[in-house]
Amino acid sequence: MTDPRLNRRTFLQLSGVSSAALALGVAAPIGALASAEADGAQLPDGVFGLGVASGDPGTGSVVLWTRLAPEPLAPDGHGGMPPRPVPVRYEVATDESFRQVVRRGAAVASPELAHSVHPQVDGLDPGREYFYRFHAGRQVSPTGRTKTLPAGPDATFRFATASCQAWYHGHFTAYRHLVQEELDAVVFLGDYIYEYGITAANLWRAGAAVTPEHGVEIQTLEQFRLRYSLFKTDPHLQAAHAAAPWFVTWDDHEVQNNYGADGSRYGVLPEHFVHLRAVGYRAFYENLPVSLSTLPEGPDSTVYRRSGDGELVRFHVLDTRQYRDPLPVDTADQNREDRSILGAEQETWLYDGLAGSTAAWNVIANGVTVAAITTNRTDQWDGYPANRRRLLDAMRTTSNPVVLTGDIHKHVAAELKADFTDPASATVGVELICTSIASDGDGAPTDAYTPDWVRHPYVRLYDGRRGYVHVTLTRDAMTSEFKIVPWVEADADAPLATVARFVTPAGAPGLERLA
Ligand code: FE
Ligand code: CA
Numbered sequence: 347m348t349d350p351r352l353n354r355r356t357f358l359q360l361s362g363v364s365s366a367a368l369a370l371g372v373a374a375p376i377g378a379l380a381s382a383e384a385d386g387a388q389l390p391d392g393v394f395g396l397g398v399a400s401g402d403p404g405t406g407s408v409v410l411w412t413r414l415a416p417e418p419l420a421p422d423g424h425g426g427m428p429p430r431p432v433p434v435r436y437e438v439a440t441d442e443s444f445r446q447v448v449r450r451g452a453a454v455a456s457p458e459l460a461h462s463v464h465p466q467v468d469g470l471d472p473g474r475e476y477f478y479r480f481h482a483g484r485q486v487s488p489t490g491r492t493k494t495l496p497a498g499p500d501a502t503f504r505f506a507t508a509s510c511q512a513w514y515h516g517h518f519t520a521y522r523h524l525v526q527e528e529l530d531a532v533v534f535l536g537d538y539i540y541e542y543g544i545t546a547a548n549l550w551r552a553g554a555a556v557t558p559e560h561g562v563e564i565q566t567l568e569q570f571r572l573r574y575s576l577f578k579t580d581p582h583l584q585a586a587h588a589a590a591p592w593f594v595t596w597d598d599h600e601v602q603n604n605y606g607a608d609g610s611r612y613g614v615l616p617e618h619f620v621h622l623r624a625v626g627y628r629a630f631y632e633n634l635p636v637s638l639s640t641l642p643e644g645p646d647s648t649v650y651r652r653s654g655d656g657e658l659v660r661f662h663v664l665d666t667r668q669y670r671d672p673l674p675v676d677t678a679d680q681n682r683e684d685r686s687i688l689g690a691e692q693e694t695w696l697y698d699g700l701a702g703s704t705a706a707w708n709v710i711a712n713g714v715t716v717a718a719i720t721t722n723r724t725d726q727w728d729g730y731p732a733n734r735r736r737l738l739d740a741m742r743t744t745s746n747p748v749v750l751t752g753d754i755h756k757h758v759a760a761e762l763k764a765d766f767t768d769p770a771s772a773t774v775g776v777e778l779i780c781t782s783i784a785s786d787g788d789g790a791p792t793d794a795y796t797p798d799w800v801r802h803p804y805v806r807l808y809d810g811r812r813g814y815v816h817v818t819l820t821r822d823a824m825t826s827e828f829k830i831v832p833w834v835e836a837d838a839d840a841p842l843a844t845v846a847r848f849v850t851p852a853g854a855p856g857l858e859r860l861a
Pocket of ligand 2: 597599753
């Protein structure tokens with residue numbers, strides 16, 4: 347019997363590709379793959395069932411992603427793939443018909459990483475649109491569109507923010523509209539999946555049905571993989587990934603509701619919780635277009651990162667879960683000067699990156715609400731007031747800081763004050779909180795939480811329906827548009843509406859509402 351596995355030693359002999367890059371699905375010597383094509387030819391049909399994606403664009407680079415899964419909902423979480431490595435080739439072109447291919451490469455999709463690949467493509471031109479696709483055996487993936495960040499200050503940069511996609515609560519109608527926007531990027535702010543068991547009680551997505559293995563709360567790597575697969579079966583989500591590069595960070599539900607560092611809110615001991623975190627972080631890496639720098643080592647994974655060395659925009663992507671101090675035990679603890687939601691290392695990294703930025707706009711992708719709303723909301727930055735003061739101070743050292751937030755399943759626009767105890771203090775930046783894609787179902791313009799938010803003069807908008815935020819940046823101004831769909835539970839047919847538009851002039855932080 348012949349060993350169907352690829353001969354890794356052959357690869358290594360043929361090129362300078364490191365064994366780590368090979369094993370981790372980042373790069374492989376393209377010439378060595380010819381002999382493996384016959385191997386790929388035996389794959390089940392439909393290996394690109396989870397689509398394609400790109401992410402973390404820089405001015406000259408982007409990460410490409412796919413995960414082979416001919417049967418995404420195979421109950422064992424393996425996506426219908428045989429348990430062996432499979433070679434994947436990719437090509438990047440300047441045109442959609444791939445007549446002008448500018449990069450080709452290869453990577454190995456290994457079962458250890460759920461047959462995902464994360465090749466990084468370098469040497470691209472700034473501010474340019476590219477198209478990419480993958481090949482496995484004789485199968486060709488759908489084509490993805492991506493774009494590099496602009497280098498000079500004179501571009502117009504358009505992106506959307508999204509978060510909280512509880513697939514079982516509704517249709518991804520917002521993505522159906524988002525893909526029409528021809529965006530430069532999408533920023534995803536957490537809760538890409540939810541870990542809860544899906545049962546008749548929470549399955550509000552009309553027409554959807556799930557088999558019993560989806561009914562349990564997630565505990566294993568295979569269950570996490572299956573959950574990502576289930577959510578990714580939504581065609582509008584796949585289309586949104588294929589339409590633009592994404593910056594992705596996580597919030598709590600990629601592991602467990604409201605966790606912090608190694609602390610579970612459900613009494614799981616830290617010794618056990620780190621196992622859950624390890625498999626949750628690993629499945630996040632496997633399923634999203636993030637670079638090798640995010641590959642977890644055990645329960646640790648570096649998700650905070652920066653992108654953009656051009657003059658228009660720099661993205662600072664934060665992790666507000668992994669390093670946070672535990673919930674405060676009392677008010678004195680909550681107000682402790684050394685209390686941190688980012689952790690000391692990430693704080694230093696962020697403040698250095700803000701102060702050292704030469705970009706006109708500094709966009710901070712963040713999980714939970716920064717603006718002061720109520721001291722009872724200790725899961726947000728309200729639980730970390732000293733860290734918030736340090737962040738607000740650091741925002742004064744940089745050009746046009748903008749915080750993007752998810753988590754609350756509502757649209758909120760807020761001005762960030764130098765001192766939230768003094769509403770008359772200077773505005774140092776703005777916070778654009780995007781509502782959920784589907785979590786909490788249809789929603790309504792106002793709800794029981796509205797008064798908590800709108801009582802603050804610096805909160806300029808509240809809306810409880812589903813949707814996304816559309817942002818346009820030029821050297822002179824930022825325009826933010828809050829988009830909603832009136833329903834998501836019944837079907838994916840709801841039209842798109844804009845509930846509010848704001849302008850933030852460069853050099854004049856604040857939100858000027860447009861009609
Ligand atoms: Fe959420
Ligand atoms: Ca959350």
